[in-house]
Amino acid sequence: MQQVYSIPKSIKQNSTFTFCPGCDHGLAIKLVAQVIDELELKENTIAVASSGCSVLLYDFLDVDCIESPHGRACAVATGIKRAHKAQGYNKFVFTYQGDGDFASIGLAESLHSALRGENITAICINNTNYGMTGGQLGPTTAMGQITTTSQSGRNKEYHGFPIKTAEHIALCEGTSFSARVALYDIKNIINAKKQIKKAFEYQKKGLGFSFVEILSTCPTNWKLTPQDSHKKIENELIKVYPLGIFKDIEND
Amino acid sequence: MSEKVLLKGNIAIAKAALNCGCSCYFGYPITPQTEIGEYLSSKMQEKKLAYVCAESEVAAINMALGAATSGAKVMTSSSSCAVSLMQEALSYASSDELPIVLVNVMRAGPGQGYIFPSQGDYNQATIGGGNGDYKIIALSPSSVQECVDMTYKVFYLAQKYRNPVILLVDGLLGQMAEPITIEDNPYPNIDNSSWILNGAKNRASRNIHSLEPNPKKLEEHTLKLHKKYLEIEKNEVDWEEYNCENADYIITAFGSMARIAKGVSDYYKTKGVNFGVFRPKTLYPFPYERLRELSKKTKVFFDVEMNLGQMHKDVCQAISQNSQVFFIGRPAGEWLKQDEIIKAIDKIFEGQYATSI
Numbered sequence: 001m002q003q004v005y006s007i008p009k010s011i012k013q014n015s016t017f018t019f020c021p022g023c024d025h026g027l028a029i030k031l032v033a034q035v036i037d038e039l040e041l042k043e044n045t046i047a048v049a050s051s052g053c054s055v056l057l058y059d060f061l062d063v064d065c066i067e068s069p070h071g072r073a074c075a076v077a078t079g080i081k082r083a084h085k086a087q088g089y090n091k092f093v094f095t096y097q098g099d100g101d102f103a104s105i106g107l108a109e110s111l112h113s114a115l116r117g118e119n120i121t122a123i124c125i126n127n128t129n130y131g132m133t134g135g136q137l138g139p140t141t142a143m144g145q146i147t148t149t150s151q152s153g154r155n156k157e158y159h160g161f162p163i164k165t166a167e168h169i170a171l172c173e174g175t176s177f178s179a180r181v182a183l184y185d186i187k188n189i190i191n192a193k194k195q196i197k198k199a200f201e202y203q204k205k206g207l208g209f210s211f212v213e214i215l216s217t218c219p220t221n222w223k224l225t226p227q228d229s230h231k232k233i234e235n236e237l238i239k240v241y242p243l244g245i246f247k248d249i250e251n252d
Numbered sequence: 253m254s255e256k257v258l259l260k261g262n263i264a265i266a267k268a269a270l271n272c273g274c275s276c277y278f279g280y281p282i283t284p285q286t287e288i289g290e291y292l293s294s295k296m297q298e299k300k301l302a303y304v305c306a307e308s309e310v311a312a313i314n315m316a317l318g319a320a321t322s323g324a325k326v327m328t329s330s331s332s333c334a335v336s337l338m339q340e341a342l343s344y345a346s347s348d349e350l351p352i353v354l355v356n357v358m359r360a361g362p363g364q365g366y367i368f369p370s371q372g373d374y375n376q377a378t379i380g381g382g383n384g385d386y387k388i389i390a391l392s393p394s395s396v397q398e399c400v401d402m403t404y405k406v407f408y409l410a411q412k413y414r415n416p417v418i419l420l421v422d423g424l425l426g427q428m429a430e431p432i433t434i435e436d437n438p439y440p441n442i443d444n445s446s447w448i449l450n451g452a453k454n455r456a457s458r459n460i461h462s463l464e465p466n467p468k469k470l471e472e473h474t475l476k477l478h479k480k481y482l483e484i485e486k487n488e489v490d491w492e493e494y495n496c497e498n499a500d501y502i503i504t505a506f507g508s509m510a511r512i513a514k515g516v517s518d519y520y521k522t523k524g525v526n527f528g529v530f531r532p533k534t535l536y537p538f539p540y541e542r543l544r545e546l547s548k549k550t551k552v553f554f555d556v557e558m559n560l561g562q563m564h565k566d567v568c569q570a571i572s573q574n575s576q577v578f579f580i581g582r583p584a585g586e587w588l589k590q591d592e593i594i595k596a597i598d599k600i601f602e603g604q605y606a607t608s609i
Contacts, residue, residue: 079318
């Protein structure tokens with residue numbers, strides 16, 4: 001009998017995801033692990049986890065990993081990549097961050113890593129709120145969206161506007177690849193993996209900063225079922241955050 | 253390597269860092285330490301080493317934190333108000349047990365202050381501005397020669413204890429040129445193969461993190477760090493004594509102020525008064541024990557600092573109850589000269605007991 005599915009080798013074999021039911025983090029990490037396996041990067045990878053739910057990465061991913069101070073993941077990754085390069089090694093270095101980490105508190109580090117064309121990859125889980133602290137307004141909270149700190153919905157008078165991260169990163173000259181993907185159905189999951197793989201391959205080729213923003217569910221804080229959370233992404237959020245590739249230096 | 257060269261403190265530090273194998277530097281400009289980054293920018297690029305003009309001091313110290321996981325010798329440098337920005341990462345790096353060298357060439361504060369010489373960062377270096385129970389080793393040079401010798405030492409101590417180390421340099425020393433010799437780095441390299449992150453090849457994956465949701469494990473980790481600090485306190489205390497044997501009076505001072513204090517000691521010697529100078533070379537760990545011992549014989553101490561009494565509390569804590577400490581200091585801006593110190597001491601001798609000039 002042919003085995004057609006197994007847990008990726010880069011996932012810790014005895015671990016169980018501890019994310020909330022219906023949260024897309026688990027799926028996102030699985031896709032990252034599958035790509036690491038397929039590109040045979042496991043033994044050469046140093047991952048950078050960040051603050052928020054994404055910090056749990058090292059509980060599940062079976063590669064060398066450091067936790068970064070909140071927002072500084074791209075700076076930490078820069079240091080790792082350059083330090084090994086100075087010693088003659090080309091290590092595979094990627095960050096795994098939330099939208100608050102990447103695009104709010106860490107915006108300077110993120111944007112400047114892209115501008116420098118730092119040869120690292122950043123994966124940003126965009127669930128439109130600060131998840132671990134219980135669902136507060138973040139840099140990506142959509143207009144009208146209710147959070148614990150925008151209880152009548154995000155409005156421009158009090159909160160201003162959300163950031164379209166993948167589009168901003170695409171504007172940086174040092175960016176090799178910038179895409180936004182979602183995980184609400186099989187087709188999109190397959191596409192998400194394809195884009196993560198491309199981002200990782202671009203780093204392997206030394207093309208510069210590669211970036212994938214993953215629109216993800218946060219059922220607990222959205223107060224929706226996992227199914228309805230995916231429907232929310234499909235019916236509402238992709239209108240605010242269109243899916244697509246915003247920069248691809250090999251194909252633009 | 254042993255001929256005398258005339259060098260500024262900042263350049264001497266940069267040269268010594270390269271000499272002992274520093275392969276990663278990340279920095280952001282701020283006076284009066286910018287020459288360190290300027291000097292290293294071309295030298296490191298020539299050698300294809302890691303050098304990043306960081307977007308901020310926050311980014312610089314976090315790049316250093318990342319680079320340190322590779323086991324490389326890593327340095328950043330900055331000054332006072334910008335070192336304030338680095339406190340978060342120092343707390344993380346202490347918990348992560350990462351060897352980072354931070355050179356702080358001090359300017360005057362608080363806030364932006366100005367580029368005047370000052371020793372206002374003693375508290376910041378020895379107590380720290382980050383959260384939690386952590387300690388940073390802090391060394392204080394008092395000459396350009398010591399800037400070199402102590403640069404070698406801070407890299408060694410950082411690797412030896414897997415802990416951030418601060419070289420706390422007076423702005424005066426960073427900017428002052430003195431004839432020095434640059435010998436080879438006398439310290440051995442430390443094997444770090446058991447903990448670095450370089451890819452999980454033929455071994456289990458490793459992770460470095462300060463987050464610990466298990467209360468028991470967090471307590472164990474913090475106690476483990478504490479044990480290391482006790483070890484550092486036992487092994488690494490260093491100081492200099494000048495005419496302290498049989499001294500009736502002792503001046504305590506660190507960094508460049510200790511040099512001026514020596515002039516004061518020499519002056520009183522001509523008057524037939526035995527004045528010693530006690531200079532901590534390590535600010536953390538502080539030489540409490542030796543000072544306590546000296547205070548069994550010497551009953552009056554004068555603590556002289558270019559701040560309003562930051563090391564003063566450590567001196568008070570160190571000396572025996574039967575001794576007393578007078579503080580003489582000036583915060584920033586104008587230089588505290590030898591004559592002023594003598595005048596202040598004479599005033600105290602006259603019984604006026606002014607505690608500050």
